[in-house]
Each structure stands twice: as C-alpha cells, then as structure tokens.
Amino acid sequence: MKATAKANTNIALIKYWGKRDENLFLPMNSSISITLDKFYTITTVEFKEKLDSDIFILNKNIESNSERDKVSRFLDRIRKRTGTNLHAEIISENKVPTAAGFASSASGFAALAAAASKSLNLDLDKKDISILARQGSGSASRSIYGGFVEWQKGIQKDGQDSFAKPLLSEKDWNISILSVVVASKEKNVSSREGMKRTIETSPFYSGWLSTVEKDLVMVREAINAQDFERLGEVVEGNALKMHATMLGAEPPVLYWQSGTMEVIHYIQSLRLSGIPVYLTIDAGPNVKVLCLPTDEKRIYESLLSLPSVKEVITCHPGEGITYL
Amino acid sequence: MKATAKANTNIALIKYWGKRDENLFLPMNSSISITLDKFYTITTVEFKEKLDSDIFILNKNIESNSERDKVSRFLDRIRKRTGTNLHAEIISENKVPTAAGFASSASGFAALAAAASKSLNLDLDKKDISILARQGSGSASRSIYGGFVEWQKGIQKDGQDSFAKPLLSEKDWNISILSVVVASKEKNVSSREGMKRTIETSPFYSGWLSTVEKDLVMVREAINAQDFERLGEVVEGNALKMHATMLGAEPPVLYWQSGTMEVIHYIQSLRLSGIPVYLTIDAGPNVKVLCLPTDEKRIYESLLSLPSVKEVITCHPGEGITYL
Numbered sequence: 001m002k003a004t005a006k007a008n009t010n011i012a013l014i015k016y017w018g019k020r021d022e023n024l025f026l027p028m029n030s031s032i033s034i035t036l037d038k039f040y041t042i043t044t045v046e047f048k049e050k051l052d053s054d055i056f057i058l059n060k061n062i063e064s065n066s067e068r069d070k071v072s073r074f075l076d077r078i079r080k081r082t083g084t085n086l087h088a089e090i091i092s093e094n095k096v097p098t099a100a101g102f103a104s105s106a107s108g109f110a111a112l113a114a115a116a117s118k119s120l121n122l123d124l125d126k127k128d129i130s131i132l133a134r135q136g137s138g139s140a141s142r143s144i145y146g147g148f149v150e151w152q153k154g155i156q157k158d159g160q161d162s163f164a165k166p167l168l169s170e171k172d173w174n175i176s177i178l179s180v181v182v183a184s185k186e187k188n189v190s191s192r193e194g195m196k197r198t199i200e201t202s203p204f205y206s207g208w209l210s211t212v213e214k215d216l217v218m219v220r221e222a223i224n225a226q227d228f229e230r231l232g233e234v235v236e237g238n239a240l241k242m243h244a245t246m247l248g249a250e251p252p253v254l255y256w257q258s259g260t261m262e263v264i265h266y267i268q269s270l271r272l273s274g275i276p277v278y279l280t281i282d283a284g285p286n287v288k289v290l291c292l293p294t295d296e297k298r299i300y301e302s303l304l305s306l307p308s309v310k311e312v313i314t315c316h317p318g319e320g321i322t323y324l
Numbered sequence: 325m326k327a328t329a330k331a332n333t334n335i336a337l338i339k340y341w342g343k344r345d346e347n348l349f350l351p352m353n354s355s356i357s358i359t360l361d362k363f364y365t366i367t368t369v370e371f372k373e374k375l376d377s378d379i380f381i382l383n384k385n386i387e388s389n390s391e392r393d394k395v396s397r398f399l400d401r402i403r404k405r406t407g408t409n410l411h412a413e414i415i416s417e418n419k420v421p422t423a424a425g426f427a428s429s430a431s432g433f434a435a436l437a438a439a440a441s442k443s444l445n446l447d448l449d450k451k452d453i454s455i456l457a458r459q460g461s462g463s464a465s466r467s468i469y470g471g472f473v474e475w476q477k478g479i480q481k482d483g484q485d486s487f488a489k490p491l492l493s494e495k496d497w498n499i500s501i502l503s504v505v506v507a508s509k510e511k512n513v514s515s516r517e518g519m520k521r522t523i524e525t526s527p528f529y530s531g532w533l534s535t536v537e538k539d540l541v542m543v544r545e546a547i548n549a550q551d552f553e554r555l556g557e558v559v560e561g562n563a564l565k566m567h568a569t570m571l572g573a574e575p576p577v578l579y580w581q582s583g584t585m586e587v588i589h590y591i592q593s594l595r596l597s598g599i600p601v602y603l604t605i606d607a608g609p610n611v612k613v614l615c616l617p618t619d620e621k622r623i624y625e626s627l628l629s630l631p632s633v634k635e636v637i638t639c640h641p642g643e644g645i646t647y648l
Contacts, residue, residue: 203531204569207527207529240571241528241571244528248531251561252560254589256580261580261582261585265581
C-alpha cells in the first residue's frame, strides 16, 4: 500500500498548445520533448486506513486544501479504478525551480501516477502510466520516458490512444539545455488560460495546427538522424509560432519580457557568428537554450554576462520514471 | 514646368501588410492611418530641357544613382502618361527622422506625386494623386489626406480602385501620438522583405487577412464615434497580430528589441492603472503610443524615464498634401 517514484521534468521541443478535451487533458496536437536530468519530483504515496481525507505534504509543508484537492481529484481516478475508498498520505519532494519556468506539474503528476498506481498494485505498463499521468497534467504524460519523447495526440474520445512513446534514449544523444532565468515574477496568465484563450479567439490557431504537423515530421527525422542544426532550427521556429498564436488572442497574451528579447537576439547573434545554438520558450518569460556539449561552457558564461540574465542552469537529457 | 508640394507622413492604425501586386503596390488588405503634423517632405519638381537624366537632391545632398533611380522609375510613370521625355530636377527636404521608425517613403512619394503631376499640369484630383503616390510606396497613398484616412485595397487588377479616402479631418478629432525611439540601428529585414516572406511562408497570413476585415469595421466605427478606448484596443491588437504573422515566417522575422518589450509592458501597466493609453508598432523596434491630449504630458515624461527609451516625439493629426 506504499510506493515511491521519481520523475524528471521535461522541456517541449514541439509544443503542446491547446486542449481538445479539458477534462481528460487531450491535446489538439502531438508534441515532442526532452526529459531533463536536473529537475525532478520524488513522491511517496501510502494508502492508509483511518484517514478522513488525503494529506499532501510538499517539500515538508502540509499543502493547502486547494492544492491537496488537485491531488485528490487525480487519486480519485485511481480509486475508482481499483474500487478502494481509502485515503492516502502523499509526500513529495520537488526539485523543480518554478522560477526557471519549468512546469513542476509534469514531473509532479508523472511521479504521482507511478507511485499511486504501484502502491495499489495496479501493475500498469508505461503506456498506462503515461495515460494516467496525462490526466493530471498533459506534459506529465511525456515524463514517463527518458531522453527524446513524443506524446501522440490520439484520436479517440476516451483518450486511450493519447500517450507518450520514447523516440531516442538519453544515453544515445547528449545535448545541452541551458535554462536562462530572466524574470522571477509570477506570470499574469496561466498556461492553461493562455491556451484556452488562444484556441477560442486567435485567428492564428488553425495555422498553428497546420504547421505543427510538418514540424513534428522534421523533428522526428532530426532526432533520428541526430542532426542538431536541423533540430534546433525547427524547434526555435516552433516556439516562436506558439507565442505568435497568443499575440492574436483577445485580449493578446504576451509572456515575453525585455530580458526574453535580449536573450533571443543574443542567441541569434551567436548563431550568426557560426555557433550552432538555438532556443525555445515555454509559456513564460524565460528562455531555454539548446547547444552542443562542446559549446556548453562558453555559452553558459556569456549568457551569465547579459544584464537581464539572473541565473543559468545547465541540463542534459535524463531518464524516465524510476521506483525507489 | 515647376511645382512644390508638401506631404506629411502617416502612422497606420490598421496595418498594410502584404502585397497582391509587387509592381503596382496593390495591397492584400485595406488599411487605416493617421496623417501626422510633425514629419513631412517638401519636394520641388522642375522638368527642364537639356538634362540628360533626372537629378535628385535630398536634404541638400545629391543622391546616389540607386536612390535617384527609384525616383526616376516613379517619374517614368508620369512621363509615359504625358508623353514628355524631359528629365527633371527634384529637390526634397525630408523632415522625417528615419531613426524614429517612420517611413519617409510615405511622405516622400506623396509629395513627389503631387509636385511632379502639378509641374506637368496634369490636373489630377486627390484620388488620382493617391493612386499615383501608391505606385511609389503603398503607404504614400494615405498621406494625400489629412487626419484619419483609409486606403481601400480595391479589387481591380490595374489598381484604379486602390486609393485612399478621408475618414475624419484632423480638425475634428485631436489625439496624441508619441513616437518612442528605443533603438536606432538599422533593421536587418526591410518591411518589403518582411511582408513578402510573411505572405510566402507564414501559416498565420490567412488568419491575418480574416481578422483584419473585422478590425477595419471596428476602427471605422470607433473613428466615427470618436471612441478613443475602442479605437486603441483594436489598434494595439492589430499591431501585435501583424508582428505575430512574421514570427511564423521561415526564417522568422522579429523586429522587437528588449526596449520594445519594456515599452509594451509599461504602456500596459499604465492602462491597468486606469489611463487610456495604447500602442502600435510598425515593421521596426520603435513603439508609437496613442493617448488623449490631456494625458500627453505625463505619459511623455514617464516614457522618457524608462531606461531603454532614447527619445520621445509628440505628434498630432496633421493635414494632407499642400502646394507651396
């Protein structure tokens, strides 16, 4: 009745942007990500007799009811499946600096799905855990696997064909991902709200869906061929396109800050000087820089010298879920 | 055989973005602008016997052959029409700070069209001058009239129905336009190239065309009702959408600099504090801020205090072409 799992977070190369089902977290488009080695969540779930409700302890703090309720709603899906009505104690250690713009929900729900299902002896395979994790947070479906991962959008209404698949192991291709922190203040529009508003009001959303299919094909090929420049070019373009769709929303959604722009132009100037370096940006102001391990150190140092850069954290492809 | 005309530049509220005919400067969509009082071109054209070629003197400097050739090609259209083969001396005084991101081509070709046609006694009405000016630079078609102006895209292949019409005189509605200079370096992609690449490669261009029609309706109504807040909201959204279409181009076109982003966020924060203030951005890094004359002074001063702002120039609606 007790299990512990660790899951790493991931960074999307081809972005998940828009849901076709808000309840089941079914996406409008497939997405591709890299699972990272540095940021993770370790979660222990123990179902216990004599608990009146779930208890959620995050980084040694008992979380508020509203945070606990998110976890409880997720556990309800598992309870329903197993027929149990026991409550659980959930103890999480979260090593994801939310200021760095990494979604802690990806590693959080991946670890929770793995630990909770194991604690109830559900005997799920990775595909099933991916489907389960997806129902807590879409991007969590990808953190089940290590390295380069694709979350296939699926077409079924019940979401049973919407899960992640590994493309290339973290052991097979090492690239560097530098997380560049330019602003630490809370963003004013959540990703969930940003996506929803974009789908509902942006005249660019259909253009996004048409172009993302082509981007997926090119990124799969680039990963398969381990062609870094081809990968980077499509990845950077895809991120800019995602942000473009939001600028068309009513009212517009703009996550970029002046520091974001400084880093974008700096990376583009490095590239003009001959260094293969690219960027991606999630729904927030921070920039993630992709480069080859041989260039990692000098790019890290030069980024730190930019006026608006507060912190740079270097990551590499990491492994999928593990049980502790 | 000699005439002098003055034309003011203009700032687009609903952007001209994309040509359906590169040679005749026929636009994909209609656009709406304000002719400004501060920035202008005064041009004297004199057709003379015994000249082997045209001579183009701009701000007291004899221009290079390539610059002169642009003017000559434009005059060829008029020469063809009148049957003359005389060459001309063109003397222009250009009071448009190109660093401020105003297109000097708008006032330049408007003044040139007016002066050249008058010097040959062509007796054109304003509509004809607008059609003529358009063939030098699309936005020049709008500088023929003062105040709020619409350039109707037209549908004919020969462009004879693609010209500007006045919507509201500069005397009827005074608003303030603050030109905020954040960067003076040459932009790396010309507007002409930016629009071409967008039409040819951006998945968002069809979304732009569908949304611009709605924006035109709303801006016409707002101008008619002199409803500043309604105007500002659509204008700001339209500019962000134009820039969004470019982010989807291959390779992406990004005119924004970190200073651009600083000003955008600052204006949006002023608005959150209750001040009716909006912005628009042309194909460049500088921002044009729209506000009411009663708020002009304090917004001007607060903009000047931003770290990345180099200069702020206050404009108001100005008159159309005049003959001197």
